[in-house]
Amino acid sequence: MKKADIFEFYRRLAERNPAPETELEYVNAYTLLVAVVLSAQATDVGVNKATRALFREVQTPEAMVALGEEGLKEHIKTIGLFNSKAKNVIALSQMLIAEHGSEVPRDRAALERLPGVGRKTANVVLNVAFGEETIAVDTHIFRVANRTGLAPGKDVVKVEEKLEKVTPKPFRSHAHHWLILHGRYICKARRPECWRCFEADLCAYRPKTPPPGGSIPTQDGRASIA
Template sequence: MAASKKVKSLTKAEAQAIFDRFHQMDPEPTGELDYINAYTLLVAVVLSAQATDVGVNKATKRLFELAPDPASMVALGQERIEELVKTIGLFRTKAKNVYALSQMLIDLHGGEVPDDRDSLEALPGVGRKTANVVLNIYFKQPTIAVDTHLFRVGNRTGMAIGKTPLAVEQKLEKMVPAEYMLHAHHWLILHGRYICKARTPECWRCIIAEWCHYEPKSPLPRGK
């Protein structure tokens, strides 16, 4: 595959067309992590760092049956949490963070998950991306969580060219039409996960290829 050329930034009209198409094809996109409430969503997102959603869902099924709230999670104890999530990468560190953030939610927030970024980011294991996911999915705030998929799509398409996740996030906030801000996060992540893949983007079946500035587009593989 030929090396791609330097990508030029999309125009706002092109970004509008892209999100019009996303909305047309999937009006109500959803995340792929399983959760019961705001707390279990927070825990699931913390556990999902450098792990697949499928792998996290397998581990959290039993974990959330036993501990659907901070108090029951603290009662489990860190070692038991480790046992339940040991199939996930970095499980010891993640179990430590889950235990600690659960205790902090009890101590500082009455066992409830706060709905502001600063309070969320003050919790162990919670960074800007995790906070944005929780704020977007559970609290319906128009935040954009930049993971590796979204970072790739933003840069590759020309929609949000930036060297850091924060730079991409800030550019997307300017490029995404206001009426699509709530769902932009999901559309872009799912697009990166299943179509605009890291090694070879599947341009031949991309629904936004006509506006994407990535070149050369990947051709349909032989035999397909």
């Protein structure tokens, strides 16, 4: 994708959603960290259902440690891999208490040292909790970056590096959320909804998926009835 097209790609995203937010529910930086750890290989909807009652009871590392691994499991047993996730959340809570004064560190290396926290989770926390201009490449962003030609790459690190390089400064703070939401609701994994995509004319994906019901895409990407 050409430089001018990349700017226009983001401009359209910004026009439609000026202030995007994470769909994970959280109370503070600590509960955000826990929610992101729990969201690995799980949906935000599923995590939110499990954490609503949990976060009413637990909002600090101390409260989580007091709840204990078994108590945490009771809250999150509907989430995939809940046994290992519970173990990691208790361990990272203990580490936050012992090494960081119970605060979530604003440092990528320190975050990645926490149990259950990888590069993607660290980037989400840095972006959402601290306003850092990071882009956490999940499956949605990886797909959108490659499919559209925005920032093609064979692995998540390469895609992240390219996105960091090509994303214009005015859009860097929200790029993470715009790309995730675009992949979640329009540029879907099994069948992208090209007929209603407002980025279709900029996108390298071929062939464009046809619309259902006999409708045809107009120049601005909206559908009209044939």
